[in-house]
Amino acid sequence: MKLDAAPLILAEDLTRRFGAFTAVDRIQVAVHPGEVFGLLGANGAGKTTAIRMLCGMLPPTIGRIQVAGVDMVRHARRARSQIGYVAQRFSLYGDLTVLENLKLQAGLYGLSGIRRRDRIDAALRLLNLADRQMVMAGTLPLGYRQRLGLAAALLHEPQVLFLDEPTSGVDPMARQRFWELIYTLADRGIGILVTTHYMDEALFCDRLALMQAGRIVAEGDPEALLRRPLPTPILALDSPDAAVFERLAQDWPEVREVIPHAGQLRIRLHAGIDPAALPARIEQAATAHGLTVTGLHPATPELEDVFVAVLEENDG
Amino acid sequence: MNPLRASLIRLRALLGKEFLQLLRDPRMRFFMIVPPLFQLMAFGYAASFDVRHAEIAIVDQARTATTRGLLAAVAATGSFTLHYLPDVATASAAIDRGQVRALLRFAPDFETNRTVQIIADGSDSNSAQMITGQLSQALQRSAQTSIGLDPPIQVEDRAWFNDNLDDRPYFVPGIIATIVLITTVILTAMTIVREREFGTLERLLVTPVARLEFLVAKMAAVASVGLFDVLLISVIAVTWFDVPFRGNVIGLLAGSGLFLMSALGIGLLISGYSDTQQQAQLLAFFVIQPMVVLSGFAFPIQNMPEGVQWLTWLNPLRYYLVIIRDVFLKGSPVGAHGFEYAMMAVLGIAALLLSLRQVK
Numbered sequence: 001m002k003l004d005a006a007p008l009i010l011a012e013d014l015t016r017r018f019g020a021f022t023a024v025d026r027i028q029v030a031v032h033p034g035e036v037f038g039l040l041g042a043n044g045a046g047k048t049t050a051i052r053m054l055c056g057m058l059p060p061t062i063g064r065i066q067v068a069g070v071d072m073v074r075h076a077r078r079a080r081s082q083i084g085y086v087a088q089r090f091s092l093y094g095d096l097t098v099l100e101n102l103k104l105q106a107g108l109y110g111l112s113g114i115r116r117r118d119r120i121d122a123a124l125r126l127l128n129l130a131d132r133q134m135v136m137a138g139t140l141p142l143g144y145r146q147r148l149g150l151a152a153a154l155l156h157e158p159q160v161l162f163l164d165e166p167t168s169g170v171d172p173m174a175r176q177r178f179w180e181l182i183y184t185l186a187d188r189g190i191g192i193l194v195t196t197h198y199m200d201e202a203l204f205c206d207r208l209a210l211m212q213a214g215r216i217v218a219e220g221d222p223e224a225l226l227r228r229p230l231p232t233p234i235l236a237l238d239s240p241d242a243a244v245f246e247r248l249a250q251d252w253p254e255v256r257e258v259i260p261h262a263g264q265l266r267i268r269l270h271a272g273i274d275p276a277a278l279p280a281r282i283e284q285a286a287t288a289h290g291l292t293v294t295g296l297h298p299a300t301p302e303l304e305d306v307f308v309a310v311l312e313e314n315d316g
Numbered sequence: 317m318n319p320l321r322a323s324l325i326r327l328r329a330l331l332g333k334e335f336l337q338l339l340r341d342p343r344m345r346f347f348m349i350v351p352p353l354f355q356l357m358a359f360g361y362a363a364s365f366d367v368r369h370a371e372i373a374i375v376d377q378a379r380t381a382t383t384r385g386l387l388a389a390v391a392a393t394g395s396f397t398l399h400y401l402p403d404v405a406t407a408s409a410a411i412d413r414g415q416v417r418a419l420l421r422f423a424p425d426f427e428t429n430r431t432v433q434i435i436a437d438g439s440d441s442n443s444a445q446m447i448t449g450q451l452s453q454a455l456q457r458s459a460q461t462s463i464g465l466d467p468p469i470q471v472e473d474r475a476w477f478n479d480n481l482d483d484r485p486y487f488v489p490g491i492i493a494t495i496v497l498i499t500t501v502i503l504t505a506m507t508i509v510r511e512r513e514f515g516t517l518e519r520l521l522v523t524p525v526a527r528l529e530f531l532v533a534k535m536a537a538v539a540s541v542g543l544f545d546v547l548l549i550s551v552i553a554v555t556w557f558d559v560p561f562r563g564n565v566i567g568l569l570a571g572s573g574l575f576l577m578s579a580l581g582i583g584l585l586i587s588g589y590s591d592t593q594q595q596a597q598l599l600a601f602f603v604i605q606p607m608v609v610l611s612g613f614a615f616p617i618q619n620m621p622e623g624v625q626w627l628t629w630l631n632p633l634r635y636y637l638v639i640i641r642d643v644f645l646k647g648s649p650v651g652a653h654g655f656e657y658a659m660m661a662v663l664g665i666a667a668l669l670l671s672l673r674q675v676k
Contacts, residue, residue, distance in 0.1 A: 078524075080523060091519035096336060107329020108520070
């Protein structure tokens with residue numbers, strides 16, 4: 001990652017309104033060469049609108065976008081020749097073969113002749129699609145389609161790659177391989193912006209931005225985000241009777257939420273509650289109902305906990 | 317890279333893709349060939365205003381060599397089945413019962429005043445008109461050519477360029493026009509909406525492809541399907557249905573090309589208002605149907621109310637029909653229909669500009 005180099009994707013005060021509704025509200029994005037930047041958020045948080053503007057599919061209401069040094073608003077077509085885009089949904093032609101799709105995409109970026117053939121061969125090799133090149137794209141399994149989408153996005157050697165929920169619906173093994181590819185590309189100096197709603201995937205990013213109601217409400221590298229102090233303490237309860245505790249704990253005034261998680265109960269308390277109040281409650285319940293408690297300790301925060309806390313702070 | 321060269325590479329890539337998709341999809345191949353042939357067969361064989369085997373009552377009270385000669389000529393047309401009845405009363409009873417469609421009467425004094433009386437069953441006005449016209453034409457022709465009499469009755473030619481009053485030559489060229497309209501409007505609308513439905517259109521938005529390049533490739537592919545259908549049906553019309561071809565191919569192609577601009581523009585407009593392929597089909601149907609009805613394809617424009625007649629001036633199909641019928645039946649020089657060509661050009665450019673403005 002070259003943070004000292006000029007950013008490949010730079011958006012300033014990016015805003016998009018649809019009538020009275022503000023879908024994206026003054027966000028700043030900077031993605032450097034070799035960086036994997038993750039955009040997280042619930043459906044409707046504005047990440048799709050944001051990526052659509054950054055790719056030049058949707059003009060922003062206010063704001064400036066520069067991609068690989070080219071103004072995306074004023075010189076959209078020149079900027080587009082610098083970006084690769086993989087859509088969430090397979091959006092190549094299902095009634096064309098893998099090779100025909102790649103030839104079409106290469107042609108759309110002005111590639112022809114030997115250069116076109118070389119680039120297609122390289123993409124087929126990189127994404128391990130060579131033995132499928134004569135297969136109709138529509139009959140490919142989902143993981144292969146996703147790779148074809150990536151192959152098509154790389155033909156013109158873009159400096160910037162946009163991936164919109166690239167692994168949704170893909171099996172875990174294929175996801176793993178897909179991320180290895182993304183790292184390979186980042187190592188070549190490509191700037192990558194990826195949207196996702198998988199928390200484990202978010203951890204793979206070099207930097208994360210969490211979106212809520214059109215704004216970026218938290219940003220940083222995953223470790224820094226995990227170190228954020230939580231205003232809402234979280235306790236982990238180990239018990240063979242976790243299911244009974246789950247039901248009982250719902251009614252305790254201090255408790256905001258109870259989440260069964262890998263054999264444990266993660267108990268999220270209301271903001272400002274002293275976690276010291278809880279052991280007494282649990283002991284009381286254990287004696288009253290004859291339940292066993294094997295452990296109770298503060299839980300290690302996960303990315304999701306951090307984000308829930310951030311979202312709550314903003315709601316309040 | 318030279319921007320023009322890059323644009324040409326993109327266009328070539330898009331065109332290749334359009335043709336691959338059109339020719340590979342079995343539904344598209346079917347759509348290009350089967351419905352046009354089916355319509356041609358339906359109109360060529362089934363739909364006809366012609367009179368065939370009409371039952372006619374004959375009351376010959378003169379019974380001379382002339383009347384027998386005239387009746388033999390009427391019978392020889394093959395369009396009528398003659399029933400000889402003794403008097404007018406029996407014959408009119410037969411009309412009342414619907415056993416005959418018309419009555420042909422030679423009065424006893426036929427040799428002196430040469431008047432033939434034709435009474436047709438007016439309850440079906442259209443066929444009554446046809447029968448009357450065809451009967452009187454057959455009588456007049458045989459009176460002139462074989463017997464050498466002066467015309468015994470007043471006869472109007474129904475169609476100059478269709479001597480035997482067969483309306484197949486009138487319909488078949490019209491079918492070319494309607495098929496080209498239906499095929500190209502629906503293909504344009506459907507293939508664009510399909511790209512939108514499948515998300516492939518949005519994918520193109522992130523490539524350097526210009527909107528115009530995409531539309532030009534799409535329209536060029538659809539236009540060539542349209543011209544293919546024109547040629548296919550023309551060849552079948554001439555070789556199988558014996559429709560004459562008196563004009564020249566240049567006129568046919570020029571007229572078709574100008575008409576296609578309107579058809580593609582309409583298809584493009586429909587695509588702009590449809591989210592799904594079904595919507596596009598339904599919308600196309602609602603647009604095409606009135607265009608065909610108000611074109612003079614089946615119903616003469618002169619018979620329409622004046623306001624509606626004005627509306628037909630905006631219908632490109634109206635002008636295309638004139639040109640295509642001329643090319644097949646009359647063979648006037650291309651310059652004779654300058655107005656029609658000009659109107660199609662104006663409407664075509666208007667449709668394309670309007671649709672380019674509407675469709676984002």
